[in-house]
Amino acid sequence: MEEEEEESKQKRKNEEELEEKDKNQYKTLNSSSGFMALEGLGAYKSPQLEQLSQKSSGRVSYLNWTSEIEMSSWNNPTDLEEYSLPSTNPYGNYTVVDTVPKEILHMVDAHWYQFPPMNPLWYGLLMLFMIVMGFLSVAGNFVVIWVFMNTKSLRSPANLLVVNLAFSDFLMMFLMFPPMVITCYWRTWVLGAFFCELYAFFGSLFGCVSIWSMVWITLDRYNVIVKGVSAEPLSSKGALLRIAGTWILTLGWCLPPFFGWNRYVPEGNMTACGTDYLNETALSRSYLYVYSVFVYFIPLFVTIYSYFFIVKAVASHEKTMRDQAKKMGVKSLRNEESQKTSAECRLAKVAMMTVTLWFIAWTPYLAINWAGMLNKSIVTPIFSIWGSVFAKANAVYNPIVYAISHPKYRTALEKKLPCLACNGDNDNVSETASTSTTAAAEKTENA
Incomplete structure (x- = not known):
């Protein structure tokens, strides 16, 4: 009897030790x-x-x-x-x-299971942000497209690139902000696996088109300012070829995740989807490395190279003008032609500002993707939010930049939608800038 009691005590003790372990x-x-x-x-x-x-x-x-x-x-x-x-x-x-939802659990990386739910306040703020940015972007880019396409003086080859940029931004927010508002409301992705992949595909496609549109705009500024009168003006055919090539090439780069070269998966906050940067296979990572070069590093190099010579050409031109004015004993030699050059320089600043804002918007996505590949321990659900926030905000920047800084667009906007117009203080400067923006196109038409 004592042996049975002793055995029972020992069994309970072992169970307690195992439970404590x-x-x-x-x-x-x-x-x-x-x-x-x-x-x-x-x-x-x-x-x-x-x-x-x-x-x-x-x-x-x-x-x-x-x-x-x-x-x-x-x-x-x-x-x-x-x-x-x-x-x-x-x-x-x-x-x-x-x-x-169970149907997309297979797409969620095990890395995200270590994080507790986010504060509901984050979802509320993100939803409010997306609603505001969505309506501003859709309305703003629609107005840009409408004004440019319905104003004869703005139908230049260079401005076709601007319209393509606005079109890409419009589609991105029109197709992407409603799903994100829905998922923020439910605090998780509730739209299924297929729409998760489609959402990520749209974000990748339209983002890539936007940056390459900015690259073409930058190269056009380089052509006009650095090469000057010796440059071959951009023709309508050339602009359309650039636009078509951009869409075709970016489509080719965004389709591979559907066929096994990387994949589109829910992000850590579970309100958006993107590329799978947590997959440690060489095949998956190779896609992100190549894509980063194609979408980020090459455009960044081209932009820096172009603006280096643009600034150099502007500085040289200004120095020449000052030296000539000093020799002739006059205050300024700025005639109509020099004013056109000055206007081109101001418009180049607009283009540079737009490109800079674009890189500010998409650099967080690059940082998140590379952090996921190189040091995933720092990638948290909140960390993954910033890529979507900055990228979506970029679609709002461009219509605002052109509404404020593009003189001829501002003039057309004042005529068509006076309530949205931004009146400038110097109409002569605006007219000069407007003339210079279409100078290359007029040369082509007269040829």
Whole structure:
């Protein structure tokens, strides 16, 4: 009898030790990696720990000892239960992945299972931002397209590139901001796997078209200012070929993820989708490396090269004008032709500002992608938000820049939509700048 009691005590003691071991193991994982999914890590799970981590009524039932872990108010399951979708997390932890629909769980990288849900305030702010930016971008770019295409004096080959830029920005926000508003409302991607891939494809396509449109605009400024009268003016055929080539090439670069060269997946905040930068295979990473060169580094090099010589040409021209004025004893030699050159320089600044804003907008995406490949430990759901925020804001910059700084566009806008016009202080300067923007086109038409 005593032996049976002793054996029973020893058995209970062993079970308690094993349970304590499980608790310590789980706490160690939490302290080092957040709420990491044990199954995803391939960690040991005893029957006792398995029993403790089972779900109850479609929700995550927390281990009794998790009360020791201090959680903020927005991570309280009771608060979230009323507003969130049912949990589909197969690992039993409470994470940002918890409410992701089952049909896209296979697309979610195990890296995201270690992060607790984001503060609902982030989703609210992101949704508000997307609504404001969406309406401003769609309306602004539509007005740019409408004014340029309905004003004869603005139908120059160079301005076709501007229209293409506005068209790309318009499509990006028109097609992408409504889905993001919906996912922010539900705090997860609820539109299915196919639309996740389509959303990411659109973002990649329109973003790539935008940057290459900016590159062509920059090269046109380089051609006009650096080469001057010796340059061959951009023709309508040349502009259309550049536009068509841009769409075809970018389409070719954005389709491979559908066929296995990388893939489109939900991002860490689960409200948007993009390229898979957490996949560690050489094939997947090779796509991102090549894409970064094609979409970011080559355009950046071309832009820096072009503007270096643009600034150099402008400085040389200004120095020549000052020297001649000093020799002749006059204050300025600025005749009509020199004023045209000065206007071109001002418009070059507009183009440079637009390109700079574009790179500011898309650099966060590059940083996120490369961080995911080189040091994924710093990539968090909140960190992944900034790529979408800056990229979507870029679609608002361009119509504002051209409305304020493009003289002839401003004049046309004042005639067609007086309520949106930005009146300048110097009409002569505006007219001079307007004349210079179409000088190359007029030479082509007269030839």
